[in-house]
Amino acid sequence: MDVKAEIIKNLLYFKEIGLTSIPASEAIKRLLQREISLEEDSLSALKEKIIHCKKCSLHRVRKAVVWGEGPTEPEGLMIISEYPDRDEDFYGKPFVKEVGNLLDRMLNAINLKRELFFITHTVKCKTPGGRPPEPEEIEACRPYLLKQIKYLRPKLILALGFTPPKVLLEGKTLTLVRGKVFTLKETSLFFTYHPAYILKNPGIKRVVWEDLQKFRKLYEEIFLSN
Numbered sequence: 001m002d003v004k005a006e007i008i009k010n011l012l013y014f015k016e017i018g019l020t021s022i023p024a025s026e027a028i029k030r031l032l033q034r035e036i037s038l039e040e041d042s043l044s045a046l047k048e049k050i051i052h053c054k055k056c057s058l059h060r061v062r063k064a065v066v067w068g069e070g071p072t073e074p075e076g077l078m079i080i081s082e083y084p085d086r087d088e089d090f091y092g093k094p095f096v097k098e099v100g101n102l103l104d105r106m107l108n109a110i111n112l113k114r115e116l117f118f119i120t121h122t123v124k125c126k127t128p129g130g131r132p133p134e135p136e137e138i139e140a141c142r143p144y145l146l147k148q149i150k151y152l153r154p155k156l157i158l159a160l161g162f163t164p165p166k167v168l169l170e171g172k173t174l175t176l177v178r179g180k181v182f183t184l185k186e187t188s189l190f191f192t193y194h195p196a197y198i199l200k201n202p203g204i205k206r207v208v209w210e211d212l213q214k215f216r217k218l219y220e221e222i223f224l225s226n
């Protein structure tokens with residue numbers, strides 16, 4: 001039996017029936033209060049779980065779990081990237097330095113800005129030497145991304161890079177889905193290349209520009225059409 005879970009369940013029951021105090025030491029009260037507040041706020045609970053996660057071997061090489069940043073009001077915009085690079089791991093934030101600057105320029109070019117998006121990664125920890133994540137690492141982290149989407153209920157997602165379609169479209173490749181619109185319940189999904197890939201392959205800039213124009217149109221249809 002999970003004793004902690006049983007205690008929390010009982011305390012939540014006591015709370016529901018109107019009990020406002022319990023005989024316990026201050027340390028136990030603090031622990032229980034923390035658990036109860038986490039039960040009440042699902043996105044915060046999820047964040048707490050993710051930042052302490054050791055579900056796959058990537059926890060051994062990371063400096064920080066990059067949980068995400070941006071507005072958490074539901075029905076907004078979301079960017080889903082691949083996995084943290086060395087700089088993101090160092091700062092604990094998505095899209096920093098040169099790659100972050102390019103993302104800002106891409107969004108500015110279509111009159112959007114990063115502050116409008118909740119930005120997260122498909123896999124929340126960096127990989128050794130920046131290699132693509134292994135299938136078992138993607139699988140271990142997958143529920144976190146799906147729960148973030150469930151809580152945020154974004155109306156529109158811009159997915160960047162090769163890893164997001166593997167999770168969001170059941171293993172489909174970016175080549176197959178790039179520049180097209182997909183739906184996941186109430187959410188529209190749009191896929192294109194990651195800024196880090198564009199920096200290494202400047203020849204794809206024109207294609208990405210065309211994708212961004214399509215994304216802007218989609219944004220207007222969803223958010224500005226009323």
Ligand code: SF4
Nearest residue numbers: 053055056125140141
């Ligand atoms: S990559 Fe995801 S599943 Fe693996 S340790 Fe990090 S947060 Fe946990």
